[in-house]
Structures are given as C-alpha cells and as structure tokens.
Amino acid sequence: METAPRQAVCLHAQPGQEPELDRLARRYGLPTCAAQPSADWRLVLTPQRLQLEARCSRQGPVYVDFVGGALGHRRRFGGGRGQPLARAVGMQRGRSPRILDATAGLARDAFVLASLGSEVTLCERSPVLAALIGDGLRRALLDSEVAAIARRMTLQPTDAADWLAELAPEQRPEVIYLDPMYPAGKDTVLVKKEMQTLQRLLGPDRDSGRLFEIALATAVRRVVVKRPKRAAWLLGRRPSVSVESRKTRYDIYLCQPATPP
Ligand SMILES: C[S@@+](CC[C@H](N)C(=O)[O-])C[C@H]1O[C@@H](n2cnc3c(N)ncnc32)[C@H](O)[C@@H]1O
Numbered sequence: 001m002e003t004a005p006r007q008a009v010c011l012h013a014q015p016g017q018e019p020e021l022d023r024l025a026r027r028y029g030l031p032t033c034a035a036q037p038s039a040d041w042r043l044v045l046t047p048q049r050l051q052l053e054a055r056c057s058r059q060g061p062v063y064v065d066f067v068g069g070a071l072g073h074r075r076r077f078g079g080g081r082g083q084p085l086a087r088a089v090g091m092q093r094g095r096s097p098r099i100l101d102a103t104a105g106l107a108r109d110a111f112v113l114a115s116l117g118s119e120v121t122l123c124e125r126s127p128v129l130a131a132l133i134g135d136g137l138r139r140a141l142l143d144s145e146v147a148a149i150a151r152r153m154t155l156q157p158t159d160a161a162d163w164l165a166e167l168a169p170e171q172r173p174e175v176i177y178l179d180p181m182y183p184a185g186k187d188t189v190l191v192k193k194e195m196q197t198l199q200r201l202l203g204p205d206r207d208s209g210r211l212f213e214i215a216l217a218t219a220v221r222r223v224v225v226k227r228p229k230r231a232a233w234l235l236g237r238r239p240s241v242s243v244e245s246r247k248t249r250y251d252i253y254l255c256q257p258a259t260p261p
Contacts, residue, residue: 007201008039009052009128017045024050027134028127028157041201043131050135052128054197062197064136066111066150067143075115075146085109086116088224088243088250089175097221100173102160102211103180106194107133107153109226113177114152121173122153123160126202130157161211164218176215178234179226180208209235216253223253 010033013021024045025032033042042053044061051061065071081091090097096117101110104122106129114120124130133155140150156163183204205211212234215223225234229249233239239251 007041008036009041009043009201010036010039011045012042013045014047017047021045024131028131030127030131041128043128049139050132052132052197052201054200059193059197062106062132062194064106064132066107066136066140067146071108071111074112075149078112078115081116083112084243084245084248084250085112088252089113089118089177090222091116091118097174099175099177100160100164100219101177101179102164102215103178103205103208104133104155105129105179105181105198107136109177109179110153111149115149117152119152120154121156123156123158123163125157125159127157128201129198130155161214164214167218172218172220174219174221176219176223177226178208178212178215178223180205180211180234182228182231212237216255219255221255223255225251225253227251 009030011021011025011030012033021032024030024043030043031039033039040055042055044051044053049063049065051063053061080086081093089099096119099113099118099120101107101113101120101122104110104124107122107124110120110122122133124133134157137150137153137155140146181199181202181204212223212225225239227234227249229244229247231249233251237253240254241252243250243252
C-alpha cells in the first residue's frame, strides 16, 4: 500500500540506449516518455547512468553513485564500526548482522552497512527509486573496489510489508532498519537537496507506523528507526535505547527472545 502522492514519471533514453530503456520499463512498470509525454518528472538514461530530473526545476539530477561522490568518500573515511549507524544496528568486532533496510530510498545507509560487512536486503516500493538503486548497483558491480560490497546488497523492488509477509520464519532478518520519509517541517529544515527532491516526488510515508509494527513482530534482534534528532518517537513508542549523531537519532527497539513453551 503506497499512501504517498503518486507523481507521474516517465522514462527517457538518450540515442543508442533504447533497448535498455525497454528493459527498465518492463522491470519497473514505468511508462516511457513517448507514452506519457506530460509527466513532470523524467528518468533519463544517459550513456553513464540513470538519473531523475524534474521538468520544472533547476535542481540538478538525482542518481545513485556507490563508487564516487559522497558515498565513495564515506567508504574511505567514514568512521567504520564506531559510527552511530553501525552502533545502532549492533555491529560488533567480527560480527555483522543480516539486515533488512525496509525503506531503501537512495540506498546510502544500506551501502554504508554493506561496506561494513553486513548482508543487506533493500526493499523500495517506489519503482523510480528502485530503478535508480538497480542502476547504481549495476555500475558498482563493474568497479573492482566496490563490487564485493554491491554483492552483499540485494534489491527487492517492492513494499517491505508485503515482502516480510512472504518470509519463512527461518529467513527473518536479524535487524530491520527503518528510515521513513518524515514530513517536511521544522525538524527537517536541513535536509539535503536530494532528500528535498524525494520529498517532492514521494511525499511523507504516512503508513510508517504500520510498517514499524510489522517490523517489531518480525525482526529477530532489533528494529532501528532513524529520525531527525528532535522528532517524536515513531508511534510515540519509547525505544530501548537511542544513539545520536549531529542531526540524527537512531531509536533502537530490542526484540524479546522467544520464550520456550
Ligand atoms: C527517507 S527515504 C530513505 C533514505 C535511505 N535511508 C537512504 O539512505 O537513502 C524513505 C524511502 O522509503 C520508502 N518506503 C517507505 N515505506 C516503504 C515500504 N513500506 N516499503 C518499501 N519502501 C518504503 C520510500 O519510498 C522512500 O524512498
């Protein structure tokens, strides 16, 4: 169930990229710009990458880059297992939990977790975002330094609640990580430009409480909810403990081990 506003996005290819465009249209169920010329947003396939462009905005394109840019920098200099995100999911020396990132977005957090050794499943229900992640992973697999990290990341272009409902009990993730789109407001004035674009495209995730409940009932060890630092707890529920960074808070909900009958 997607409760965010659905904005029209069409797929456009630069010359020579048309066969790949058809493959993307089929895989993610997106229309081509020939079929939907009035869409406000375009996913443009260039010879280098797939990128999201707003028709009536001067803001630059949004794309997923696991090799260079901010994520490449964070991979090299990002603080390792001592960084708040790693501590929040319970990474310890020699132990990296299996993680479901149930709200993958642009997959930046998922990439950090995979670069620290975790196997990460990424659920993303927006076909546009899923297509961008898929393209970023495709390019990462071609890079000798990053390919091993990308192989630990498995994209599921679907709603996490539906995906979790299909899981066998022995496949339950140790950790479920949630970073739902937070309503734009005073807590989020400092959001990055890319996140502003996502907010315009997708709107807030109004059903995040339901996903949270499902996560709490499914995770083996913990559920981690990322929030702006001063935001209220999700569903008003007090976490077991929180980890803070400069602008962000990670609320950690430890799961009770099943008691034997
Ligand atoms: C704030 S963004 C996440 C950003 C991400 N943590 C990152 O590092 O790039 C939230 C994303 O979660 C997705 N989302 C929200 N609810 C979802 C659900 N139930 N299943 C799958 N994706 C969901 C939204 O479509 C949106 O792309």
